Amino acid sequence: MNTGEPSETLRSVPPAYLDAHWVVGFVDGEGCFFVGINPHPEMSAGYHVLPEFTVVQHQRDVQLLHRLKQFFGCGVVRANHGDRMCYRVRDSEHLRARIMPFFEQHPLRSKKWIDFLKFRKALLMMARGEHLTPEGIQRLRALASTMNTGRER
Amino acid sequence: MNTGEPSETLRSVPPAYLDAHWVVGFVDGEGCFFVGINPHPEMSAGYHVLPEFTVVQHQRDVQLLHRLKQFFGCGVVRANHGDRMCYRVRDSEHLRARIMPFFEQHPLRSKKWIDFLKFRKALLMMARGEHLTPEGIQRLRALASTMNTGRER
Numbered sequence: 001m002n003t004g005e006p007s008e009t010l011r012s013v014p015p016a017y018l019d020a021h022w023v024v025g026f027v028d029g030e031g032c033f034f035v036g037i038n039p040h041p042e043m044s045a046g047y048h049v050l051p052e053f054t055v056v057q058h059q060r061d062v063q064l065l066h067r068l069k070q071f072f073g074c075g076v077v078r079a080n081h082g083d084r085m086c087y088r089v090r091d092s093e094h095l096r097a098r099i100m101p102f103f104e105q106h107p108l109r110s111k112k113w114i115d116f117l118k119f120r121k122a123l124l125m126m127a128r129g130e131h132l133t134p135e136g137i138q139r140l141r142a143l144a145s146t147m148n149t150g151r152e153r
Numbered sequence: 154m155n156t157g158e159p160s161e162t163l164r165s166v167p168p169a170y171l172d173a174h175w176v177v178g179f180v181d182g183e184g185c186f187f188v189g190i191n192p193h194p195e196m197s198a199g200y201h202v203l204p205e206f207t208v209v210q211h212q213r214d215v216q217l218l219h220r221l222k223q224f225f226g227c228g229v230v231r232a233n234h235g236d237r238m239c240y241r242v243r244d245s246e247h248l249r250a251r252i253m254p255f256f257e258q259h260p261l262r263s264k265k266w267i268d269f270l271k272f273r274k275a276l277l278m279m280a281r282g283e284h285l286t287p288e289g290i291q292r293l294r295a296l297a298s299t300m301n302t303g304r305e306r
Contacts, residue, residue, distance in 0.1 A: 013266075015260060016262075022262065025174065028178070060264045061263045107164075117163060120163070
């Protein structure tokens with residue numbers, strides 16, 4: 001019907017494979033490194049520290065979030081606000097063993113790199129148990145307060 | 154002071170080099186392919202067709218937009234709304250000669266791929282002069298109306 005039309009030569013479904021550099025670019029755009037610190041009477045220092053790595057996406061691209069989950073081999077895909085879905089990693093072991101080494105080897109190009117460095121610092125502090133002492137909590141709160149500035153979550 | 158601390162071993166400034174796959178991932182997150190069609194009494198078919206490729210970013214990462222401009226070898230970096238900056242390519246020749254071939258060779262992974270295919274179709278129609286006829290404008294308006302659905306600009 002429309003032979004020789006250049007637009008017919010492109011596949012309508014893009015390849016499923018995610019390149020590591022693609023993941024970095026996508027996270028530079030859509031990712032978030034966050035350290036939540038909330039009062040919690042049952043914790044020894046009175047606070048619960050919850051680091052999380054998230055990527056939010058419109059539900060029409062939820063399959064990309066599932067591919068990210070597969071790529072990192074950890075995390076969950078959950079509903080976010082409204083028509084948004086979210087890929088999320090909260091497990092500290094997974095954050096330290098999978099998310100952290102990946103971005104150490106594949107640096108983000110945006111200012112999110114600074115957030116990642118602080119996020120990584122928080123994970124290392126937690127690995128040393130510093131979140132279980134009042135002094136450690138003070139340091140973690142100071143660190144977390146400087147993250148994700150100039151950008152909505 | 155803090156020798157042996159792993160966080161000291163990472164550079165605080167990420168590398169400037171942009172990998173092609175990174176660009177695809179970043180555009181999957183932050184890019185937009187748009188075809189504006191506005192009434193214009195001086196155009197032969199009564200409408201002006203304005204395709205544009207944009208990437209919007211918080212001003213703190215304006216240097217990334219300049220690197221995109223360098224990467225594609227065309228376009229401009231401009232102020233967008235509020236504290237946002239924008240990398241934008243509107244020149245039809247640049248869109249056809251630089252933006253289109255890049256994404257043909259490096260497919261987007263998100264549903265933005267579908268927008269790109271429609272955008273590309275519009276560029277090819279315009280290269281054939283179809284935007285100068287009322288019938289072509291009708292087809293372009295129908296095409297443009299199906300783009301960027303399910304996602305704010």
